[in-house]
Structures are given as C-alpha cells and as structure tokens.
Amino acid sequence: EADIYQTPRYLVIGTGKKITLECSQTMGHDKMYWYQQDPGMELHLIHYSYGVNSTEKGDLSSESTVSRIRTEHFPLTLESARPSHTSQYLCASSAREAEPNSPLHFGNGTRLTVT
C-alpha cells in the first residue's frame, strides 16, 4: 500500500464556500498530481508539481489552485465552491524523472459535493 493520504474522504459544502483538500505523502516523491474523476469517465489532470515551489495547471480547466511549500504536502484550494465542482478528487505521487516507468501512487480520494 502506498503512503499517500487525502482528507477529508467526504465533504458536503454549500455554494460559495472556500475549501481546501489535503494531500500528504511520506515516500519523498518529487512529483505530485491532482486528478478529477467523474463516474464512468477517465481521470483528468488538473494540477501537477515537479517539486517544492513548482506548480503547473493540467489539461482540465479548473478554478482551483495548489501550492507546494513542502515536498510531502500538496493541498488543493477552491476559493468559491460551485455545484459544477462536485466530483471525486484524487491526489497522486510518483518518483523522480530518473525512473520514468515508476507507477503513480494514488490516495483514496475526496468525494466533494457542492449543494
């Protein structure tokens, strides 16, 4: 089992609220990712990071922001939640570029519902 943790597991929140989804890993991985997953659909990359102080937007347009102040921590923030943000959010990490075939290690996700 990979040592990557996401909290909370489930979150129900009203429109307009600010939320932060937490993600931490204890494997010392440089690369971390946030994916969005809807039922029956493929995962979509919304943010990634190569290391501390490195963050990039992914393929899927997202109103969320991320930060990477410490190697092990990669939180995702929504300044003003909307019903369209209702989804499953998965955090993942992988080893450095010298190991290009290393697998992604996923957390168990946060199921977000915005009412």
Place this chain on the structure above:
Amino acid sequence: KNQVEQSPQSLIILEGKNCTLQCNYTVSPFSNLRWYKQDTGRGPVSLTIMTFSENTKSNGRYTATLDADTKQSSLHITASQLSDSASYICVVSDRGSTLGRLYFGRGTQLTVWP
C-alpha cells in the same frame, strides 16, 4: 488525437472463471502502458507497467499483454475471485515530454458473482 479506448465497458462473470479486458490506444510516441485496479471508493492501484519491448507481464492472477505494433493490450484475470470486482483502468504514457503525459481509459467495470 491521442486516445485510450477500453472494452467492454462492463463485465459480469462468475467466481472462478477467467476473463480478458481489452485496451486499444493511439498514443504516440509510446513510452509505457499501465493497468490499474480501482476498488469502489478507493484510489487506483498499479497492477503492471510494460514498456515497448515487453510483450507480457504477470502479477499473480493478472497477466497483461502488449502488442505495440497493433497498439493493443489485454489484461487477463485467471480464476476470478469476489475481490476482483473493481474498475480496471488502462493508462498509456507518451515520450513527448519530461512529464510523460498520461492518457487514461474510462475503465472496465468488472463484477464477479458468487
């Protein structure tokens, strides 16, 4: 357009039976292909990773094959168990960037009945 297509979308089999899941991709240039298992309410877990030169790779009762010429992969599950009920996701990585861009399929939802 780089894509990953999986079939069938869903599958129901009886415990103890074998099954094969398919993955076709158009990703180029190809780097590697991965199969993940995702239990309901959990994150995906890696089963196998295959590079261009590998034709087959096993992980217990799971055997993945890769035909890089036809751009097809299969995941064969032998002697299925109830715990095999999950979504199986095919993921293909390209060599076009240092990030190793990942292309995800939508998964095959497998249900194993007793």
